[in-house]
Amino acid sequence: MMKNAIEITDLRVVRGGREVLPGLTMSVPAGQVVGLLGPSGSGKSTLIRAVVGVQVVESGDVMVLGEPAGSPSLRHRIGYVTQIPSVYDDLSVRANVRYFASILGVAMSAADEAIEAVDLADHADSLVGRLSGGQRSRVSLAAALVGDPELLVLDEPTVGLDPVLRRDLWQLFKRLAAQGRSLLVSSHVMDEASRCDRLLLLREGRILADETLPELLARTGADDAEHAFLSLIDRAEEAAR
Numbered sequence: 001m002m003k004n005a006i007e008i009t010d011l012r013v014v015r016g017g018r019e020v021l022p023g024l025t026m027s028v029p030a031g032q033v034v035g036l037l038g039p040s041g042s043g044k045s046t047l048i049r050a051v052v053g054v055q056v057v058e059s060g061d062v063m064v065l066g067e068p069a070g071s072p073s074l075r076h077r078i079g080y081v082t083q084i085p086s087v088y089d090d091l092s093v094r095a096n097v098r099y100f101a102s103i104l105g106v107a108m109s110a111a112d113e114a115i116e117a118v119d120l121a122d123h124a125d126s127l128v129g130r131l132s133g134g135q136r137s138r139v140s141l142a143a144a145l146v147g148d149p150e151l152l153v154l155d156e157p158t159v160g161l162d163p164v165l166r167r168d169l170w171q172l173f174k175r176l177a178a179q180g181r182s183l184l185v186s187s188h189v190m191d192e193a194s195r196c197d198r199l200l201l202l203r204e205g206r207i208l209a210d211e212t213l214p215e216l217l218a219r220t221g222a223d224d225a226e227h228a229f230l231s232l233i234d235r236a237e238e239a240a241r
């Protein structure tokens, strides 16, 4: 297995005339759940877009599963879930996931397995348009899982979910990683840090921390990720003065 699923070197992205990522370097080790945490507007979605190859970049290197981001050969190897559900409201859960299975050329049984994995088997015949927001985002996740991707890139997959569903989803992410997949999962909810093998803390397009939660807590002396993050911000601001 390769060491890193994602390797980014000196990535610069400008959006709307603003430098959103000013030269970011980071990696995601293979077989781990890496949390990309940071406040709204810190650049999480932009970074994720660069990884899946849909972001125009000024400069830098983005290597994904050993290939440059956006390479056609990566299409089947990455599962990507955006913040906006990308499934069809007028189709059932099963029809949606089967549709993605047929695009990827995988067995229809994979659709049922993916629906089972996101705990929607009871709703397999429901129209997606009649589901709750959280259920709908899990249909998107099932669609991303159906091709059995090596890397899952999930942009705020737990937004709007209740605590039980959030816990279940993080358990699913852990299981997927234990099977050898790599996951990059963004969130602006700091308490999700405890669910991740490693954390990337992003602020204003810069990585403030790239380590495990115990390492982060030991380094900052904080009790939880939120306080650790605040203390890193204070330090960065003091250093800039």
Ligand SMILES: Nc1ncnc2c1ncn2[C@@H]1O[C@H](COP(=O)(O)OP(=O)(O)OP(=O)(O)O)[C@@H](O)[C@H]1O
Residues within 6 Å of the ligand: 015, 016, 020, 038, 039, 040, 041, 042, 043, 044, 045, 046, 047, 188
């Ligand atoms: N389509 C766009 N055009 C121009 N600027 C954009 C566009 N989308 C995002 N930006 C800017 O890029 C910066 C980073 O946005 P991004 O969406 O990557 O942040 P984020 O951390 O994912 O935020 P959130 O948690 O709110 O989704 C923000 O300052 C935002 O205003």
